[in-house]
Amino acid sequence: MSKKVLIVGGVAGGASAAARLRRLDEHADIILFEKGPYISFANCGLPYYIGGAINDRERLLVQTPKGMADRFRIDVRTRSEVISIDPQRRTVQVQSGERGLYEESYDELILSPGARPVVPDVPGADHPLIHTVRNIPDIDRIKEQVSPGGGKSAIVIGGGFIGVEMAENLKEAGLDVTLVEGNAQLLAPFDPELAAILAQEMEQRGVRLLFSQRVQGFRSVGAGIGVELPGNRVLTADLVILAIGVKPDTAFLAASGLELGPRGHIVVNEALETSAPHVYAVGDAIEVADYVHGTRTAVPLAGPANKQGRIAADRIAGLNSTYRGTMGTAVIKVFDLTGASVGSSEKTLKRLGVPYRSVIVHPSSHASYYPGSSAITLKLLFAPEGKVLGAQAVGYAGVEKRIDDIAVAIHFGGQVQDLTELELSYAPPFSSAKDPVNMAGYAADNILSGRVRSFSYDQLADRRPERSVLLDVRSELEHAGGHIPGSISIPVDELRDRLGELDPALEVWVYCQVGLRGYTASQILRQHGFDARNLSGGYKTYRQAAF
């Protein structure tokens, strides 16, 4: 007899599971429930429909109920909310616009309900000029407001991926945009010195940024909306986008007996089985293993959701696929810049108490003698034993390529040593003979082996001037153009002849522009008996972080 499989949620995880399951099992009965009016839409494309990069609304609909029926014989039921599940009786309760309340039984059940935007518990949070961004109806409402004759100014609350993308796209749509962020930096997966580069790009492109401001409430101001900040400050605009994070859309499971995590995520094992037999869960609604540390985490991204949907279908069809965890590989376009990250940030490692080392390099996106190259700021985090723990990069080109390479290395438990060995494709328009990933590996390897001692820009505060000298080894011209206060100048190429100017009793804190000359200088100094260390990422990182 054919299996009856119900799927809750018709977008990334749910639709992927449905399509895969049909390919594996031509005879299953597959019913897909979606509470909204659309399935299979491009959540990730929604912001770009506001900015106009995607100007045909139809393009957001990757698949339709008719398409799913014709190609895959999926019984797609939109405007059909599953309001409860009963794993004992193997049934779900459905509230349908068309058919009212009814029950449906299952042999197997896949839950992919996703996550919903968090709404803060402050006065006025239900104001009609506040919008969240999850689906097509949301974006239709926003589009209407920003169309010619609509809103002229917007406040985006929250500087995560969705907030930053919305701010960029509202700006592209011609609005006056302010972004308010509760923390001291944008885009939490990045460490502050890299996030600062992206923040600077936003300001340069005209987005006003307010950091460390938690919203106290909302109220009407004329025909617009006022956002109340601490200290009785009120910002006003024609509309507000609320993007302070998401939480699993799992309220309908409250009475199901399914094990949920502390923040409401569905708990699953590597087979994506929940605590109830025959019930699988995938996507933004589940807790997963952190791929690097094995701890529990939740990462609301489309790649994992799609992959998990496919795996749940595999399991139901009797295949042995498993999901081993999420490393949070992510990328964002911020106007002309790209930021990408994978694995743990330095902040996360500190929080987890995991020992680590880090290095920052600024290699060229491709051979600098070939036109059009630009610098990539690449930060690598690694264990004192060499295992790669994470990486972040910001730049104009080739950024996500390098993060993906490192993501593949992390997948295999790769070491810094592996990064030095990777054979990546090289011709002048594409890379350098030593690819930026190799370069990060080299610099990290030098630190690991103890050949070089490095310090980071935020450790400059710890320097004791009476015990040390701060040495700028760039050219005199560069030094004159701007330097770290308190530093003296000896260009690296003159250093061997001018060692006498340095007091061997003092530590030498060396820096150059990006870290490379400083490294060479610190090698010279150490081999002449000095206690030298080099500023990771150089003056460039020092300046970037100062934003």
Place this chain on the structure above:
Amino acid sequence: MSKKVLIVGGVAGGASAAARLRRLDEHADIILFEKGPYISFANCGLPYYIGGAINDRERLLVQTPKGMADRFRIDVRTRSEVISIDPQRRTVQVQSGERGLYEESYDELILSPGARPVVPDVPGADHPLIHTVRNIPDIDRIKEQVSPGGGKSAIVIGGGFIGVEMAENLKEAGLDVTLVEGNAQLLAPFDPELAAILAQEMEQRGVRLLFSQRVQGFRSVGAGIGVELPGNRVLTADLVILAIGVKPDTAFLAASGLELGPRGHIVVNEALETSAPHVYAVGDAIEVADYVHGTRTAVPLAGPANKQGRIAADRIAGLNSTYRGTMGTAVIKVFDLTGASVGSSEKTLKRLGVPYRSVIVHPSSHASYYPGSSAITLKLLFAPEGKVLGAQAVGYAGVEKRIDDIAVAIHFGGQVQDLTELELSYAPPFSSAKDPVNMAGYAADNILSGRVRSFSYDQLADRRPERSVLLDVRSELEHAGGHIPGSISIPVDELRDRLGELDPALEVWVYCQVGLRGYTASQILRQHGFDARNLSGGYKTYRQAAF
């Protein structure tokens, strides 16, 4: 006492070794011998200086003897050819423009003499209008000939990386260009159906291509040069670029007693030690292990040369670095297209007699609903047990990124299963939730598991029409617009209702445009008892290969 280290060859491998060695050892005596007038030049940039993308000749000089002296205290001796080495006495003989013939002793010796262009043994091969492309003097001579008032037409002999780059750049410089290739395809690392895409781009951009033509000789024709082809055919032009391959520049080692390989490459172990104590060798001149198969090979590429140079320096400084082999990761720009490859091609696997499977997919460079995406043709080669053996890709964007991802996977001995799991960064401007690499993994995994049977375009010739039906499952419109001769049309979405039209006694050879609908159709058919198989890469690959 400080070590005395001699280095032969002052470019990719040699200069990298020198710089690294100085950073590791401030006190070594390092002498670098280079027979040409320049060191540290951008070999790989030479063609682009002809085309004009690089228009400042100075940019080709990445480092200078003065720079190496100031920064690294390297004693650089240009126009100094090492004409023999004596590993017993630990000396080399140097022929210097300035200093005449002299001997220099060493504690350690690094050989990085590179490879020289092959010149065929045919009449007229020394004709003054024939140029090879290895170094700055070569490119100066060519530049002079193609400058305004210089050559108006060129014939490039050889369709390898350098030949294709030179043809493109001569075309960019405004010349009329013909490329003559001895084999039936360009760019040997690619299989014919992918090389054909690149060849088509060249023809569309106005480069005339002649395949399977071996040059018989050269002779003067008026003020120009005639290239003699089989059948008394003579092509004439103002200049000829000869780029039929390279051979190790190791003639000076003939009397050294060093073990050389069958084609003159220096034999080294994983420590890059030659057969003589204290003599290391790196770069284009050495034989290395094929990273995938462990066989001996020689891969003249800059990434390996630079890495090996660094490793040789490490060994001399007492570090334990090793070189584990080369997988031949390479990339080339062909006008607007990019081609990249890694590991083994299908041709190579056939030649080696290694069992393999393959699949071709044509995914989008990034989400197709976001503007500017284009298709990548990606071919994956893998063992019947799942190990990834190689990959090739051609397209307009994101090509080398995917090949690099696969190169990293190959570095770790990755399986097809790993490719399905890789968590690569995704946002609409950069990729899809299922990255092209995941997609190739999925398609390969379906073949490995036996869920789908596939056939390749060149197996169409084996189809027995009396035993099989060729089924086009694209739309009727697509079928009408062009199809494989002998195929019937049933669109995939109608297939379930029209199964009765197919004879269950016949094999069904299914195809669609790229392979995806054909896969879905073949799943439907197989689960209804048909013996179905799907054309890998679909009609698109069939057409591409037909070029």
